[in-house]
Amino acid sequence: MSEPAAPFKAPIGTHDVLGPASASWEGLVTVFAQSAYRYGFSLVMTPIFEDVGVFLRGIGEESDVFKKEMYVFEDRSERRYALRPEGTASIVRAFVQHRPTTPWKAWYLTPAFRYERPQKGRYRQHYQLGVEVLGTDDPAVDVEVIALAHGFYRSIGLRQVRLLINSMGHDVCRATYVKVLRKYLKANQDHLCDEHREIWRENPLRVLDCKRAPCVKVTSEGPMLIDHICDDCRAHFDRVVAGLEALGIESALSPRLVRGFDYYNRTTFEFIADAFDSAQNSIGGGGRYDKLAEELGGKPTSGVGFGIGVERVLLARAAEGIDTELLKRSLDVFVVDTTGDATVSVLVERLREAGIATDRAYDQRSLKAQMKVADKSGARWAVLVGPEELAAVEVTIRDLRSQDFEQTQLRVAQSELVSTVANLLTK
RNA sequence: GUGGGCGUAGCUCAGUUGGUUAGAGCGCCAGGUUGUGGUCCUGGAGGUCGCGGGUUCGAUCCCCGUCGCUCACCCCA
Numbered sequence: 001m002s003e004p005a006a007p008f009k010a011p012i013g014t015h016d017v018l019g020p021a022s023a024s025w026e027g028l029v030t031v032f033a034q035s036a037y038r039y040g041f042s043l044v045m046t047p048i049f050e051d052v053g054v055f056l057r058g059i060g061e062e063s064d065v066f067k068k069e070m071y072v073f074e075d076r077s078e079r080r081y082a083l084r085p086e087g088t089a090s091i092v093r094a095f096v097q098h099r100p101t102t103p104w105k106a107w108y109l110t111p112a113f114r115y116e117r118p119q120k121g122r123y124r125q126h127y128q129l130g131v132e133v134l135g136t137d138d139p140a141v142d143v144e145v146i147a148l149a150h151g152f153y154r155s156i157g158l159r160q161v162r163l164l165i166n167s168m169g170h171d172v173c174r175a176t177y178v179k180v181l182r183k184y185l186k187a188n189q190d191h192l193c194d195e196h197r198e199i200w201r202e203n204p205l206r207v208l209d210c211k212r213a214p215c216v217k218v219t220s221e222g223p224m225l226i227d228h229i230c231d232d233c234r235a236h237f238d239r240v241v242a243g244l245e246a247l248g249i250e251s252a253l254s255p256r257l258v259r260g261f262d263y264y265n266r267t268t269f270e271f272i273a274d275a276f277d278s279a280q281n282s283i284g285g286g287g288r289y290d291k292l293a294e295e296l297g298g299k300p301t302s303g304v305g306f307g308i309g310v311e312r313v314l315l316a317r318a319a320e321g322i323d324t325e326l327l328k329r330s331l332d333v334f335v336v337d338t339t340g341d342a343t344v345s346v347l348v349e350r351l352r353e354a355g356i357a358t359d360r361a362y363d364q365r366s367l368k369a370q371m372k373v374a375d376k377s378g379a380r381w382a383v384l385v386g387p388e389e390l391a392a393v394e395v396t397i398r399d400l401r402s403q404d405f406e407q408t409q410l411r412v413a414q415s416e417l418v419s420t421v422a423n424l425l426t427k
Numbered sequence: 428g429u430g431g432g433c434g435u436a437g438c439u440c441a442g443u444u445g446g447u448u449a450g451a452g453c454g455c456c457a458g459g460u461u462g463u464g465g466u467c468c469u470g471g472a473g474g475u476c477g478c479g480g481g482u483u484c485g486a487u488c489c490c491c492g493u494c495g496c497u498c499a500c501c502c503c504a
Contacts (some may be wrong), residue, residue, distance in 0.1 A: 009495075064502050068428080086504080112504075117428080119498060128504060195501080209502085260503060282504065309504025338462075367462055375464040386462055400464070409463090 013116075013124030015311075024314055027326025029109055031155055032129045032308075036107035039148050041131050044106035046090040049073075052082045057295040058089030060262025062203060069114040083113035086261070087307050088289065089296070091132045096298030102135020112307075121280030121312045130286070132305030137290060139236050142267045142304050143243030149271060149284055149306050150249050156313065157322040160274040161283070164254035165244075167237040169229035170265045171291065177228035178204055184222045191218050208256040224255040233266055240267055263289040267304065273316035283316050284308035332425055334379035334400075335360035336370040338386045347385070347395065347417055354418045356425065375400060381421060397421065 010016055017025055033043070052072055059066050071083035084090055087110050095104055112128050131148060133141045146163070153161045168174055185192070185200045185207060192200060193212035200207050208219050229237070244251050251269070259268050268287035276283070286306025293301035333351055335358060337344040344360070351358040359377055361370040367386070374382045384396040394411050397420060402408040412420050 012495080069502080114503075116502075117500095118496090119500095122503070126504060130504095206502095279499070280503075284504065307504060312504055336463085366457090368458095368464075369456085371464040373464085382464080384463075388462075396463090398463075403465085 013118035041105040041107040104134040107131045120278040127310040128307040130307035137302035139239035163251040165269045166257040173230040263292040275319035283312045331379035333358040334374040
């Protein structure tokens with residue numbers, strides 16, 4: 001009647017996470033969550049889609065991410081939504097909506113969606129771990145979030161990570177600088193790269209971000225934003241830099257670092273993984289956004305935060321050759337059963353209730369087959385139940401690391417199973 | 428959106444200068460004298476050779492298209 005269905009695949013630029021990779025993910029997230037808690041952050045979850053306006057205000061109508069990379073859709077009531085392209089805007093929207101007491105310190109793990117051609121370290125759905133602090137412009141907070149990210153990278157083993165930092169000034173002093181920059185670019189437009197020779201006028205700051213040699217040459221010889229910011233912004237920036245120094249965190253001033261979202265002001269920073277043999281070597285970044293809450297309809301509230309790309313961090317770890325397990329997860333017991341008796345399920349549950357990680361074989365396969373599964377499961381101990389044990393109301397406990405089972409195998413009463421295993425596991 | 432490379436078993440890949448039943452290793456399953464895993468031996472299952480069309484007596488192989496993967500540009504995590 002119907003053709004055999006072509007198997008479905010995950011959409012372009014998306015990935016299933018399973019096998020050994022899932023353990024790395026779980027470990028990474030666990031490490032991040034632990035350090036976020038140590039810094040006084042709480043988990044905040046927001047919907048995966050928002051009114052498009054949240055992102056329009058947040059990341060800017062002129063940004064590439066907004067113009068050509070957003071997953072925008074209409075629901076059945078013709079409301080216009082978008083899958084979130086980044087984490088900050090949603091968190092700030094939630095802040096504005098709920099008015100929590102400040103300073104409000106939120107951490108999150110979220111998928112982020114961007115409609116772009118996938119390549120190494122760049123996906124249509126990727127995951128970001130991040131934090132945001134709302135309600136203070138104290139430079140100590142800038143330092144704190146940077147320290148958190150920095151410490152996270154270190155604790156997962158990354159060593160070849162560079163921190164770039166810059167200040168965007170605030171809207172007034174930045175506007176002054178943009179005029180100066182525009183004048184400079186006009187005088188040098190013939191030396192810009194093909195693309196920016198035409199469009200430098202629209203968004204001069206973008207030219208600073210261009211990686212092509214002509215633009216790099218022109219902009220590196222031109223006026224720098226950091227030299228044009230006002231005294232207050234400069235003082236703020238100096239305190240951030242001093243704070244990082246006090247903590248022994250190395251950073252490099254990167255005067256042309258201009259991040260892609262329009263909401264940033266003052267501090268911006270980015271972490272670069274040098275071992276990463278790819279164009280996407282930025283493994284995290286963030287900055288301060290003191291106008292965003294207002295843009296989203298709230299009271300003026302300062303904010304600062306960062307996002308870390310989970311996939312890129314994993315790729316960076318691989319690039320550095322780090323293969324240490326972030327999270328040790330292994331079974332304690334594997335139950336082998338050739339009887340199919342209900343008693344076995346009871347024993348398995350008792351073990352689990354006692355906090356002993358236990359799995360078992362199914363389908364009443366042969367003893368040999370079940371032992372193979374037990375071996376591959378990585379469990380420390382095998383518990384065998386055959387007709388003999390069943391009749392004697394006992395079980396056999398076997399050390400899966402030992403070569404010679406005859407020597408080390410032991411028989412215990414079923415009632416002693418949990419206490420015996422618990423005891424063995426403490427050794 | 429643009430360009431390059433690639434698409435043969437679950438995985439990693441051979442192979443056919445176009446010619447009968449398409450191979451290996453790993454993995455999986457079953458055995459190796461009837462209660463025991465990690466080594467070893469034997470056997471087995473598993474493939475529309477991405478999909479569609481064209482050329483040809485004949486295509487997995489050549490050509491075109493398409494889809495997918497991948498890398499790069501743009502931009503970003």
